[in-house]
Amino acid sequence: MGKVFVLDHPLIQHKLTYIRDKNTGTKEFRELVDEVSMLMAFEITRDLPLQEKTIETPVMETKASVLAGKKIGLVPILRAGLGMVDGMLDLIPAAKVGHVGLYRDPKTLKPVEYYIKLPSDIHERELIVIDPMLATGGSANDAIHSLKNRGAKHVRLMCLIAAPEGVEVIKQEHPDVDIYLGALDEKLDEKGYIIPGLGDAGDRLFGTK
Ligand SMILES: O=P(O)(O)OC[C@H]1O[C@H](OP(=O)(O)OP(=O)(O)O)[C@H](O)[C@@H]1O
Ligand SMILES: O=c1cc[nH]c(=O)[nH]1
Numbered sequence: 001m002g003k004v005f006v007l008d009h010p011l012i013q014h015k016l017t018y019i020r021d022k023n024t025g026t027k028e029f030r031e032l033v034d035e036v037s038m039l040m041a042f043e044i045t046r047d048l049p050l051q052e053k054t055i056e057t058p059v060m061e062t063k064a065s066v067l068a069g070k071k072i073g074l075v076p077i078l079r080a081g082l083g084m085v086d087g088m089l090d091l092i093p094a095a096k097v098g099h100v101g102l103y104r105d106p107k108t109l110k111p112v113e114y115y116i117k118l119p120s121d122i123h124e125r126e127l128i129v130i131d132p133m134l135a136t137g138g139s140a141n142d143a144i145h146s147l148k149n150r151g152a153k154h155v156r157l158m159c160l161i162a163a164p165e166g167v168e169v170i171k172q173e174h175p176d177v178d179i180y181l182g183a184l185d186e187k188l189d190e191k192g193y194i195i196p197g198l199g200d201a202g203d204r205l206f207g208t209k
């Protein structure tokens with residue numbers, strides 16, 4: 001069964017509080033999502049393999065650690081996942097980026113896929129699917145199925161805020177996928193919004209309504 005990690009670093013929690021606050025405007029919301037994404041990227045890459053390399057310091061020859069060249073792919077779910085890409089690329093600048101376009105039908109709450117474009121070598125990459133919100137889990141579930149249908153072998157999911165309902169869907173449908181969260185909230189309301197949540201992530205990021 002996939003593991004669930006709540007990244008409870010104080011800086012992540014502090015910034016999340018201002019992201020949730022309805023008085024935080026678009027500019028500040030965007031900046032905070034960017035900063036939290038970078039901090040989460042730091043945590044999610046904790047287990048990247050290292051290898052030894054021989055170098056010369058000004059004093060002597062020594063062996064030191066470098067990344068073992070694991071290839072990473074970021075896959076934001078459009079639109080709101082886009083807000084998390086730049087922060088992650090600050091720490092993982094060589095990552096390739098694929099896009100999955102999905103929106104949640106407001107009546108049925110079912111995801112509708114409208115776009116997909118992925119790096120050709122996704123089968124050999126460690127893929128990190130990113131979306132601020134994991135609500136019913138329909139969108140992330142659909143995105144991960146799309147990636148696996150196209151050859152993805154290693155997938156992780158990273159979200160700012162999740163509802164227990166969405167986490168359960170991913171655990172059942174994708175037991176091989178570990179989930180990294182900024183917070184695990186209480187539940188969904190009758191319209192499928194996470195409570196307490198942060199509202200509509202895409203609208204708050206892009207200033208739409
Ligand atoms: O877990 P779910 O119930 O599927 O809900 C979560 C999805 O809803 C939001 O996207 P939305 O449909 O609002 O599209 P947008 O990013 O274009 O605003 C969010 O960014 C997730 O992709
Ligand atoms: O709370 C929610 C649920 C789905 N999508 C959002 O943007 N927010």
Ligand SMILES: [Mg+2]
Pocket residue numbers: 080200201202203
């Ligand atoms: Mg939205």
